[in-house]
Amino acid sequence: MPSSEHLVGRNTIDKFNPYSMVAVMNSIPGVRMEERSPGSYRLSIRGSLLRSPFGVRNIKIYIGEFPFTDAGGNTYLNSLDLSNIHSVRVLKGPESSIFGANTGGVVIIDPVPKSSDSSRASVGLSTGSFGLRQMDIWYTKRFKTSVLTINQAYQKSNGYRENSAMKRQYMQVSELWNYRPDKSLHVLVLFSDLYYQTPGGLTQVQWNENRRQARPASNSFPGAIVQKAAVYNNTVFAGITHNFFLKKQVKHTFSVFGSSTDFKNPFITNYEQRKEQNIGMRTYFELKQNNKVYTLRFNLGAEAQQTNSLIKNYGNRLGVRDTLQASDRLIAQQGFLFSRLLLDIHRRLLIETSLSYNVFNYRFMNKHAVDFTRIRFNPQLMPRLAVSYTINSLFSWRASAGSGYSSPTLSEVRASNNIINTSLQAEKARNLETGIRFRHKSGRYAFDFCAFYYQLHQAIVRRTDSGGNEFFLNTGGTKQPGFEGQAEWQILRPRKTGWLRSLDLKANFNYYQFRFKNYSVNGFDFSRNPLTGVPDYSGSVNLTASLPYHLSFFIQYYDVNKIPLNDANTVHSKAYHLLQIKMQWKKQFSRISIVVFAGIDNLFNENYSLGNDLNAAGGRYFNAAAPRNYYGGFKVGL
16 A cells, blocks of 8 residues: 555554553554553654643544544544454554545554354453453354354553542444345444543652652642542444445445543543534445456545534532533534545556545534534645555555645633633644555565655644643644654564474664744744654564463563653653563463463663643643553453
8 A cells, every 4th residue: 555554453462461552552653652641541643742632633533434533523542442452553644535634644443353254252351560450251143144243341450640540341242244245234332431530740849759649739729639630431332334235346335323422520620521422424435446457446435423512611629510610512513525546557556546625613602602603614625646666576665645634623622721712723734755665575574664744734732821721722833754664574484393483573663853833932932843742763672472382472672762841842751661571371272262461561660751741831741650560361262
């Protein structure tokens, strides 16, 4: 493919710890995932954390065929459980073609494993440091024309810091029904009940005193423990996809989906409660043609969503909601038409052209208004052109040019300062990219290097006021040249004898020179400053070894350079180095498989912050990550 994309399958996911997506995602070049406390995820692709105090912004996420990012821009990625993710596909750079509005990239999560020829069941249990408990149950039943999959997961942790416990219950039901040879239905329903405490950021002085403490009280505000700062997220998501082959070469896909979220967040300064309902549809035709000269694939379709949000803010009296402070109803609508053409000539030259027409608007009404106020954004036409050329049996070259568009999310339009910011504009991005891939005929050696130049205009940046309440504003923009690479080496091919049966090495790195452009705040010019929250270098190396007696060993080293924590670049987090190892025993009996594993995270016992609060009020930048910690468990399959 001519895109910069990366696929992580279940075999790779199983090499890491079973309770967090962070290590898995950080093994992908160009991707950085943070976890301020257990359950509090942040995700960025190529430095897109500027506008993300938490969660996911300007990245579009799909779960199978269904958009998991709602019309209001929210993506509750932390509501998913790692044990229920079969694969993760990451498309880097703006992909505003068949996936609609985004400026950072696209993540596609496959929640269901490939169907097998038989029914199966499995149960897994694990435990670890700081009160970690994790359990998952899988059941797959194959019928004559359908496959039913039911899985349930539970995870609990006390957390390393004070006020950082989390608990998640997750259940998912999937059924694939091929009711005719040319027609099929896929139904997906998931339920997630997530609770996690939010300890809050610390100043450097507080970090030095006791980095395990939650945010303490100040002269103006009580502390996180007293206010019982936490997030309660109850989400139900459901979708149905119908596939129909009109002819042998023409396929039609139609999906409808919806979700409901009950979100509560007692915070230091207030108690927020949100009730959100999202509904949408996605449909497209796909034409495939093959002959001796070329292979053609053409897509034409549309996607549309609407999110209704009722947001209320109360006073927070020791974790109990008090007097109503603000109440607003917001309705966001977004949609796009898209087309894409893939043309492969002689299996040597691959050309991709795509175009999408994007629309977005929202309307709002507070408790004192009698009618909605509507804010419309100008429709955006987003083209993309990409080319890949196979030079010979070893090398291929690719290049692409594309544009992106990301409207402000409802959480940015109405931030925690309870003010609806109607002046906030959408981001626009342009990306130029080229790369080269190499794979040896034997499959033992491979690498993929790419260079890109990304420009962001009207960049949305998070700021905080003196009370710690956040708000967002548009900046001039950014200039983001970067270089990414990944390499694989099968040092020792699989064999049946010897103390070392196979040995595989994988490495990736990112080198960025991201800078602000035409950006000033309150008379201070931050132009040419390195981008806040982005290390200029990061990389990882991992080694997988197969040993006798059904044993395997995995080790990964992860290196991150210092990170600027404010736009002025006057405060930085220190560089850190993480080492994690995992030992596994896997044995297949006649009908039963048994896996037993144990691992250590942060073997170097680094003192570091994984998830800094950027431009934090009062200098509360730091969220301490766990020191050296241990885990172990087993899984039995039938």
